[in-house]
Amino acid sequence: MELLEKKILKDGVVKAGNVLKVDNFLNHQMDIALFSEIGKDFYRLFGDCNVTKILTIEASGIGIACVTAQSFNNIPVVFAKKSKSKNISDNVYTSTVVSFTHGGENDIVVSRDYLNPGDRVLIIDDFLANGSALEGLMSIVEQSGATLVGAGIVIEKGFQPGGEKIRSKGVRVESLAIIDSMNDDGSLTFRKQG
Amino acid sequence: MELLEKKILKDGVVKAGNVLKVDNFLNHQMDIALFSEIGKDFYRLFGDCNVTKILTIEASGIGIACVTAQSFNNIPVVFAKKSKSKNISDNVYTSTVVSFTHGGENDIVVSRDYLNPGDRVLIIDDFLANGSALEGLMSIVEQSGATLVGAGIVIEKGFQPGGEKIRSKGVRVESLAIIDSMNDDGSLTFRKQG
Numbered sequence: 001m002e003l004l005e006k007k008i009l010k011d012g013v014v015k016a017g018n019v020l021k022v023d024n025f026l027n028h029q030m031d032i033a034l035f036s037e038i039g040k041d042f043y044r045l046f047g048d049c050n051v052t053k054i055l056t057i058e059a060s061g062i063g064i065a066c067v068t069a070q071s072f073n074n075i076p077v078v079f080a081k082k083s084k085s086k087n088i089s090d091n092v093y094t095s096t097v098v099s100f101t102h103g104g105e106n107d108i109v110v111s112r113d114y115l116n117p118g119d120r121v122l123i124i125d126d127f128l129a130n131g132s133a134l135e136g137l138m139s140i141v142e143q144s145g146a147t148l149v150g151a152g153i154v155i156e157k158g159f160q161p162g163g164e165k166i167r168s169k170g171v172r173v174e175s176l177a178i179i180d181s182m183n184d185d186g187s188l189t190f191r192k193q194g
Numbered sequence: 195m196e197l198l199e200k201k202i203l204k205d206g207v208v209k210a211g212n213v214l215k216v217d218n219f220l221n222h223q224m225d226i227a228l229f230s231e232i233g234k235d236f237y238r239l240f241g242d243c244n245v246t247k248i249l250t251i252e253a254s255g256i257g258i259a260c261v262t263a264q265s266f267n268n269i270p271v272v273f274a275k276k277s278k279s280k281n282i283s284d285n286v287y288t289s290t291v292v293s294f295t296h297g298g299e300n301d302i303v304v305s306r307d308y309l310n311p312g313d314r315v316l317i318i319d320d321f322l323a324n325g326s327a328l329e330g331l332m333s334i335v336e337q338s339g340a341t342l343v344g345a346g347i348v349i350e351k352g353f354q355p356g357g358e359k360i361r362s363k364g365v366r367v368e369s370l371a372i373i374d375s376m377n378d379d380g381s382l383t384f385r386k387q388g
Contacts, residue, residue: 028275029308032260033268059252059273066226066257067264074227079253081222114223 001041001176005190007034008155008177014186018157020179026154027060027126032067038176039068042124042152045174049149051075051122053115055141057097057108057133058082064154065124072122078114080137082106093143095136110140117145128153128175131162138171150174157182158191195235195370199384201228202349202371208380212351214373220348221254221320226261232370233262236318236346239368243343245269245316247309249335251291251302251327252276258348259318266316272308274331276300287337289330304334311339322347322369325356332365344368351376352385 013021025031051072056065057080065077082097083106092109099106115121123137134151141148150172156163158178167173178191207215219225245266250259251274259271276291277300286303293300309315315338317331328345335342344366350357352372361367372385 023305024307028272028305030260030263030271030273031268032263032271035260036264036268059256059275062224062253062256063260063271063273066224066229066260069224069226070230070261074225074230077224077226077257078222079224079257081253111217111222113218 001038003034003037004154004177007031008179008188012188014182014188018160018182020155020157020182020188022155026064030063032063035064035067036070038064038154039071041176042068042122042174043071046122046149046152047072049122050120051149053078053119053121053146054124055080055110055115055121055137056124057137060127061125064126068124068152076114078110080108080110080140083109093140095139095143097136098130098132108136108140110144112144115141115144115146119144119146120149121146122149123151124153125151126154128156128162128166128173129160131166134162134166134173138166152176155179195232197228197231198348198371201225202373202382206382208376208382212354212376214349214351214376214382216349220258224257226257229258229261230264232258232348233265235370236262236316236368237265240316240344240346241266243316244314245343247272247313247315247340248318249274249304249309249315249331250318251331254321255319258320262318262346270308272304274302274304274334277303287334289333289337291330292324292326302330302334304338306338309335309338309340313338313340314343315340316343317345318347319345320348322350322356322360322367323354325354325360328356328360328367332360346370349373 011024054077153175156175156178158180181189205218248271347369350369350372352374376382
């Protein structure tokens with residue numbers, strides 16, 4: 001997605017440890033006009049998949065998922081909650097996620113009330129790096145018996161293993177920008193996509 | 195807001211300890227068409243206030259704030275992050291928030307890059323009960339030197355002290371539904387608003 005790549009080049013900051021800081025427009029301050037274009041692009045990719053529900057994970061996936069849902073005729077969005085207590089109710093699907101950025105481990109939970117075998121689920125998230133969050137969400141979809149349509153990612157770090165690992169399982173992963181390298185001088189290279 | 199009150203009556207669940215469970219449409223599964231109407235109603239209330247930025251707090255405020263921003267000509271949304279480490283950067287405003295639902299205490303942080311004295315800030319959140327989250331966000335706006343236009347709340351528990359406490363400080367708080375009582379039989383009463 002050209003608009004997104006331009007935004008990353010303009011406002012993203014490459015930091016030590018393969019960290020790409022995009023909190024200017026994606027995951028702290030949020031550029032809502034850009035989110036609308038992102039939502040339209042996810043619809044271009046998944047609009048013919050009869051998606052009934054969008055699943056994301058708190059916190060930075062939520063805004064993107066909500067705006068994306070507007071392009072999908074306002075289907076419901078469910079966000080997985082990070083929880084140490086699993087106390088939303090006794091009635092939850094749960095999985096464990098390791099954060100690339102923070103290193104910590106979180107249980108994530110989704111109420112059984114909001115995913116069921118009739119659902120066709122599109123997972124939306126802001127980042128894909130090692131794939132732990134995405135695998136956790138995939139596990140929750142599987143537990144629910146719903147059909148996983150695929151995953152729409154805003155920025156994938158193509159030089160980390162998550163994308164390849166998950167695509168090799170047969171899951172359709174569409175990333176609007178894939179970064180193939182980040183360099184010490186602060187530059188980065190995008191993968192060319194069809 | 196009549197649509198919201200009807201939704202609360204239809205899908206909200208009154209639980210022990212003055213908890214109103216609205217995770218069917220507001221803070222776990224999210225009804226995006228309703229969010230659009232909520233955003234329009236906040237614009238009806240604050241549309242003439244020259245708002246330049248919306249401030250909310252993770253996680254359940256984010257979706258509402260992003261959709262609301264669309265009614266405000268796509269102004270940026272900033273969400274305060276709950277943090278125990280304050281490690282977003284050295285360059286943050288910070289405050290402390292006590293959760294009504296979970297009891298725990300969180301530091302919240304906002305990068306100094308995303309609020310400044312030129313901003314006119316509308317705070318958006320899903321709930322107002324004891325007012326701790328709102329006071330934390332107000333403190334962050336004050337630290338930044340920005341102008342606080344007011345706070346737009348989806349559901350206020352009018353029988354808890356937050357709303358009165360904050361209005362008595364001269365802050366404009368607009369709640370789209372104010373619940374004046376919740377009863378053991380599961381019923382609830384809304385405050386009539388102009």
